Amino acid sequence: MNPFATILLAVRQLGRNKIRTFLTMLGIVIGIASVIAMVAMGQGASSMVEKQISSMGRNLLMVLPGAASSGGFSFGAGSTTTLTPDDGVAITKEVSAVAGVTPVVRTRGQQLIYGNQNWVPGSLMGCSTSFTDVRDWEIEAGAFFTEQDVFAATKTCVLGKTVADNLFQGEDPVDKIIRVKNMPFKVVGVLSAKGTNAMGSDQDDLLVAPWTTVKHVLQGSAFNNVDQLLVTAVTAPRIAEATQDITTLLRQRHRLRDKEESDFRILTMSEMASTMTQTSRVMTVLLAFIASISLLVGGIGIMNIMLVSVVERTREIGLRMAVGARRQDILLQFLMEAVVLASFAGAIGMALGAGSAVVISRVLHWPTLISPGSIGISFVFSCAVGVFFGFYPAMRASRLDPIEALRYE
Amino acid sequence: MTDAVIQIDKLNKIYHMGEMDLHILKNVSVAVKRGEMVAIMGASGSGKTTLMNIIGCMDRPTDGSYTLDGEEISTVKPDRLAFIRNKKFGFVFQSFNLLARTTAQENVELPLLYWNRIPSKEREHRALDSLTRVGLADRVNHHPSQLSGGQQQRVAIARALVNQPQILLADEPTGNLDSKSEKEVMGIFHDLHKAGLTVILVTHNQEIADHAERTIRIRDGIIQEGTG
Numbered sequence: 137m138n139p140f141a142t143i144l145l146a147v148r149q150l151g152r153n154k155i156r157t158f159l160t161m162l163g164i165v166i167g168i169a170s171v172i173a174m175v176a177m178g179q180g181a182s183s184m185v186e187k188q189i190s191s192m193g194r195n196l197l198m199v200l201p202g203a204a205s206s207g208g209f210s211f212g213a214g215s216t217t218t219l220t221p222d223d224g225v226a227i228t229k230e231v232s233a234v235a236g237v238t239p240v241v242r243t244r245g246q247q248l249i250y251g252n253q254n255w256v257p258g259s260l261m262g263c264s265t266s267f268t269d270v271r272d273w274e275i276e277a278g279a280f281f282t283e284q285d286v287f288a289a290t291k292t293c294v295l296g297k298t299v300a301d302n303l304f305q306g307e308d309p310v311d312k313i314i315r316v317k318n319m320p321f322k323v324v325g326v327l328s329a330k331g332t333n334a335m336g337s338d339q340d341d342l343l344v345a346p347w348t349t350v351k352h353v354l355q356g357s358a359f360n361n362v363d364q365l366l367v368t369a370v371t372a373p374r375i376a377e378a379t380q381d382i383t384t385l386l387r388q389r390h391r392l393r394d395k396e397e398s399d400f401r402i403l404t405m406s407e408m409a410s411t412m413t414q415t416s417r418v419m420t421v422l423l424a425f426i427a428s429i430s431l432l433v434g435g436i437g438i439m440n441i442m443l444v445s446v447v448e449r450t451r452e453i454g455l456r457m458a459v460g461a462r463r464q465d466i467l468l469q470f471l472m473e474a475v476v477l478a479s480f481a482g483a484i485g486m487a488l489g490a491g492s493a494v495v496i497s498r499v500l501h502w503p504t505l506i507s508p509g510s511i512g513i514s515f516v517f518s519c520a521v522g523v524f525f526g527f528y529p530a531m532r533a534s535r536l537d538p539i540e541a542l543r544y545e
Numbered sequence: 546m547t548d549a550v551i552q553i554d555k556l557n558k559i560y561h562m563g564e565m566d567l568h569i570l571k572n573v574s575v576a577v578k579r580g581e582m583v584a585i586m587g588a589s590g591s592g593k594t595t596l597m598n599i600i601g602c603m604d605r606p607t608d609g610s611y612t613l614d615g616e617e618i619s620t621v622k623p624d625r626l627a628f629i630r631n632k633k634f635g636f637v638f639q640s641f642n643l644l645a646r647t648t649a650q651e652n653v654e655l656p657l658l659y660w661n662r663i664p665s666k667e668r669e670h671r672a673l674d675s676l677t678r679v680g681l682a683d684r685v686n687h688h689p690s691q692l693s694g695g696q697q698q699r700v701a702i703a704r705a706l707v708n709q710p711q712i713l714l715a716d717e718p719t720g721n722l723d724s725k726s727e728k729e730v731m732g733i734f735h736d737l738h739k740a741g742l743t744v745i746l747v748t749h750n751q752e753i754a755d756h757a758e759r760t761i762r763i764r765d766g767i768i769q770e771g772t773g
Binding site: 138145152451456463465542 | 604
C-alpha cells in the first residue's frame, strides 16, 4: 500500500466519525494553540525589551562616580567629585574601542515656561556636542548646540519631542526663547521622537543644554564634576575591551594606587539587556512547558481513542488481513490515522494560537511575535505526539490474529 | 494427481490451550482439483473451519504438508502467506464482513489496495466490473446498511473476485440469508464455477453441500469421505 493511499485512507476513516475526531483533536488543538500564543507573547515581550534597549544605544556604557567615604561613613553613589569632562576627553583620545563620550549633568524639577504654557521635563540634562552621536539620536528640526556654546556656557537648549509638543502646542520651537529658572534660554533644535525606554519612562520628555550651562548656570556649582559619562563602544563585541581600557585609564588619571578601590563604576547596556532578555526567556520557557503538558494530555486522549478504535474495528482488521494486508500494513494504517489526527489538530491549533496572539496584541496591547520557528517546532511536535501515542494502539492492531479478529463480536 | 491445485497430506493441527492440547485436525489428507466445486461438510467443532483457515492460508498446520499450486505452504513466512491470500484466494464469509459506512465500490476495491500498484481509475474500473458480474452495477455507491442481506453477500463475492483469484473460499455463505437470496448467491457460485473458478464451500447444511460436485465430510478432525 503506498503512503499516499494510506494517508487518504486515514483521512476518510477519521471523516467517518466527525464528532469523535473533533473531540479527540481538541486536546492537541488547545495544547498547540496555547504553545503558539504563549511563545508569541513571550517573544513579543523580549523583542520589545530588545528594541527599547537598542533605542537607548546598544553599545552604550555608563561611567558613574563611585561612593566617597570618610572615616568609614559612606556618602552614597555619586558622592565623589573626581569624574570630570576631562576624563571624557581623555577616554575619547586614548581608548581605541570607544567611538564617543559625552559628560552628563542632571538636574530635576525645573519648570519651563513659554508664553502661557509651562512644563516640567522628566529630565533636564547637560551634555557635550557628541550627545547625538553617543545616543544615536537625530535632530528633527533646527540644530544641536555647538562647541562654542559648551565653552561659553550659553543659555541654549535642545528639546525632546514631548517637551516641544507640550510647550509649543504645534508652534515651531526653533529660535524661540523659553524661560528656565527665570532665565531666558534659546531653543536651537528639537530631537526626533524615541519613545519609551526599557523601564517605561518617556525618553522624549527631556531638555538638553550644554553641560557647562547646566552645571555652572542652573546649578550654580563651581565644580567641574559630572553625574556620568556616557560612552559608546565602536562595536558591541568591543564593549568588554572598552570597559577594561576605561578602567585602566581612569584609575591612572585619578591616581589610584593598586589596592585602592576605583572611585567610579562602569555599567554597560548589554549587561542590562541580557538580564532583561534572560528574564523574558525564562518566562517563555515556563509558559511553553505548561502548554506542553496540555499537549501531553492531548496525546493520551489520542491513544485512548485509538485503542477504542482498534477494538471497534477488530473485524475490519481481520478482513484486511484476510484479503492480503501484512502486519506492517495494518500498523502503518493505524499509525497514520493517529499522525493525521495529531497533525491536523496541530494545524488547527496553530491557526487558533496565531489568531489569539493577534487578538491579544490588539485588545490587550501586549506585543506578540509569531516566529516561524515556534510554528515549525509545534507542527513537528504534534506529529511526534501522533507517532508516540499512536504506536501502541497500532501495534495492538497489527498483532491481532486474523482468524479471531474475523470472528470478533 | 498433477492437476490438483490443493494437495494436503497427513496434516495435523494442534492448539495448545494452557495445559490441554486440542487435536483439531488428525492426519488429514485432501486434494482439490483445479476448477472443481467442492463442499467441506461437518458439524460445528468438527474441524471444518480450521481446515478452511489452513487452506485459505490464514493459519498454518502443526505438521504435515500443504501444497498450493505446487508451492509448499506449511513453512512460508507470514508476509508470503498474506501475498498468497491476496493473489490466489477470494473469501466469502457468513457475516459478509463489509466495512460499514463505506460504499459497495470501496468495499470491493479493498483487496486491490494491498500488493498492488493500481491507479485509482483502474481500481474503480475493476471494482465496477466485479460488481457487474454479481448483478449489482446499480448499487455501486450504496452503503452496506442500504443493501439487503443477499445484496451484501453479493458485494462480498464481488470483493472476493476483484483480484481474479483461482480459488473462492466460502464459509457458510448462505447462513445469514433467506431462501431467495440463497438461491441467488448459489446461482452466482455455479456461474463462477462454470467460468473455471475453483469453489470451496464450507457448510453444515446438506442442501448447500448438494450444490457441489463432491463433498468432503469431516468429523472430530478426521476426514470421513471425499479425500479426493
